[in-house]
Amino acid sequence: MKIEEGTILSIEEDGLAEVKVGRHSDCMACGACPGAEHIVVKALNPIGAEVGQHVKFEVREVNIVIGAFVCFIMPLIVAGLGAVAGHWIGLSQGMDAMQAAIVGGIVGFLIGVVGVKLFDRSLTNDINAKPKIIEVCR
Known part of the structure; x- marks a missing residue:
C-alpha cells in the first residue's frame, strides 16, 4: 500500500471525502501534468474525518x-x-x-x-x- 497525505475539501452524501493532494515524489519525477499540484481524489472515509483536516490515506499499488x-x-x-x-x-x-x-x-x-x-x-x-x-x- 502506498500512503499519501492531503486535506479534506468536502464530504459527499455517500460518505466519500474529496481530498486535495499535494505533489508527491511520483509527480515531481514525472512533471507531465501542469495541474499536479491540484489533484483531488475521492477516498473512503471510514474514520469520520471532517472538512479541513489533514489526513493520511492509502492507495493500493496494484x-x-x-x-x-x-x-x-x-x-x-x-x-x-x-x-x-x-x-x-x-x-x-x-x-x-x-x-x-x-x-x-x-x-x-x-x-x-x-x-x-x-x-x-x-x-x-x-x-x-x-x-x-x-x-x-x-
Whole structure:
C-alpha cells in the first residue's frame, strides 16, 4: 500500500471525502501534468474525518499499476493488433495492405480508448479500488 497525505475539501452524501493532494515524489519525477499540484481524489472515509483536516490515506499499488497499463499500454496493443488484422484483411480482400493496416490500427486504437473509458466507469463503482483514509494528522 502506498500512503499519501492531503486535506479534506468536502464530504459527499455517500460518505466519500474529496481530498486535495499535494505533489508527491511520483509527480515531481514525472512533471507531465501542469495541474499536479491540484489533484483531488475521492477516498473512503471510514474514520469520520471532517472538512479541513489533514489526513493520511492509502492507495493500493496494484490499482496504480493496472490503471497505468490500461490507460497507456492496452490501447497501443489493441492498435497493433488492429493494424495486423487490417493488413491480413487487406491481403485477403485484394486491397492495399498498407492502407488496410493503417485503418485497422486506427480502429484498434479507438477500440482501446473505449476500453479505457469502460475501465474507468467500472472503477467508479468499485469500492475496493478507491483510496481509504486511515489517519487524521495532528
